[in-house]
Amino acid sequence: MPRLDMTRFHLPSGPRADLALAGVVLVLCGVAEGQRLGAEWSASAFVVGSWLLAVVVCAALPLRHCHPVAVGWFTVLGTGAYHLLSTVDGPLAVIPIAALYTLAAHGRLQASVAMAAVMVIGVGAGALIGTDDVTGTAVFMLTGWLVAVAALGAMRHDRAAYAEEQARLRATQERLRIARELHDVTGHTMSMIHVQASAALYRLHKDPGQALDALTAIKQSSKEGLRELRATLGVLRQADEEVPTTPAPGLSRINDLVSKAARAGLDVRIKQSGAHSVLPAAVDLAAYRIVQESLTNIVRHSGALHVVVRLHHSARELTLSIHDDGRGAAFAGPVDGSGIAGMTERAQALGGTLSTGPGRAGGFVVEARLPFADQDQDHHHEPIGGAADDQNPAGG
Numbered sequence: 001m002p003r004l005d006m007t008r009f010h011l012p013s014g015p016r017a018d019l020a021l022a023g024v025v026l027v028l029c030g031v032a033e034g035q036r037l038g039a040e041w042s043a044s045a046f047v048v049g050s051w052l053l054a055v056v057v058c059a060a061l062p063l064r065h066c067h068p069v070a071v072g073w074f075t076v077l078g079t080g081a082y083h084l085l086s087t088v089d090g091p092l093a094v095i096p097i098a099a100l101y102t103l104a105a106h107g108r109l110q111a112s113v114a115m116a117a118v119m120v121i122g123v124g125a126g127a128l129i130g131t132d133d134v135t136g137t138a139v140f141m142l143t144g145w146l147v148a149v150a151a152l153g154a155m156r157h158d159r160a161a162y163a164e165e166q167a168r169l170r171a172t173q174e175r176l177r178i179a180r181e182l183h184d185v186t187g188h189t190m191s192m193i194h195v196q197a198s199a200a201l202y203r204l205h206k207d208p209g210q211a212l213d214a215l216t217a218i219k220q221s222s223k224e225g226l227r228e229l230r231a232t233l234g235v236l237r238q239a240d241e242e243v244p245t246t247p248a249p250g251l252s253r254i255n256d257l258v259s260k261a262a263r264a265g266l267d268v269r270i271k272q273s274g275a276h277s278v279l280p281a282a283v284d285l286a287a288y289r290i291v292q293e294s295l296t297n298i299v300r301h302s303g304a305l306h307v308v309v310r311l312h313h314s315a316r317e318l319t320l321s322i323h324d325d326g327r328g329a330a331f332a333g334p335v336d337g338s339g340i341a342g343m344t345e346r347a348q349a350l351g352g353t354l355s356t357g358p359g360r361a362g363g364f365v366v367e368a369r370l371p372f373a374d375q376d377q378d379h380h381h382e383p384i385g386g387a388a389d390d391q392n393p394a395g396g
Contacts, residue, residue, distance in 0.1 A: 030051075057078040250284035293339045
């Protein structure tokens with residue numbers, strides 16, 4: 001016997017739900033009003049008027065999402081007039097209650113409260129006049145229903161607003177992440193190209209050979225920067241487009257940064273300590289970008305000739321420091337840039353810290369602590385390879 005798949009059945013929503021609800025209410029009102037026709041099926045002016053009011057009130061319901069306030073008040077007043085003309089207790093009150101929920105769900109809480117108050121006052125007036133169909137119990141029950149409906153609508157509005165705010169926050173965080181990636185990639189590459197271009201112009205007539213080497217370095221740097229830029233922009237591609245499959249950079253490519261810095265005249269040494277464990281991808285990328293941005297700032301601002309990059313691996317965190325022999329206290333990074341701020345955000349996003357300042361023996365120091373005990377361990381980058389401890393990969 002085939003199983004019944006409940007996921008194939010869906011309740012109507014939107015305009016279809018409004019039409020279905022209005023149709024059901026109108027049919028029930030017709031059945032109730034049919035009791036007033038009598039044996040001869042003769043309709044008085046009051047019967048015709050109540051019929052027309054029921055039709056008009058039900059017809060207005062599908063417009064509640066476009067004009068919630070106008071439809072709400074129209075259904076409330078129309079339903080009140082219907083009960084004045086009709087001698088039967090038809091279900092037309094369901095229509096203004098549905099409009100009341102829509103008002104609250106759209107954040108129009110004051111209008112929904114005013115509508116509910118008018119409905120309760122109208123029913124209460126009927127109870128005071130002595131209408132047989134309206135009692136004090138009915139007023140009490142109606143008040144409870146209206147309060148519950150308004151509360152449900154307000155709750156839905158709050159949930160929708162919260163979801164929208166969360167989506168906006170995620171979009172903002174994603175834009176900031178992309179901005180950091182673009183800044184780190186283009187800033188580093190363009191700084192190296194600027195230094196090499198300046199060197200080529202200076203040496204063009206005095207030493208054409210060295211100028212040719214500088215131009216070659218510019219070509220290589222621009223090629224690598226373009227590759228990283230394409231990989232970063234891959235996150236902005238549409239779902240049906242081909243996304244670059246190149247893995248995100250990590251400390252396994254730190255020697256590339258050392259080589260670029262060497263072409264810019266920096267003597268960079270890598271010193272490692274601790275157990276060289278496999279790092280989570282987020283920590284590996286953050287460490288790489290911090291080293292990259294630090295070297296970029298050194299090339300652009302410090303005037304240093306030597307840089308020492310220290311990496312210490314522990315069981316729960318990675319600590320790194322970048323120490324140069326440049327101007328020290330006179331260098332605090334680009335005043336109008338976002339390099340140090342971007343590095344700080346990267347560290348804080350992982351629950352770590354980053355500090356900058358002059359070194360004790362001169363120069364400038366960037367220190368970062370990147371914990372990874374609580375990071376996702378499902379995706380890792382390879383440990384650093386090719387750069388032995390206390391060696392000079394730049395060869396200078």
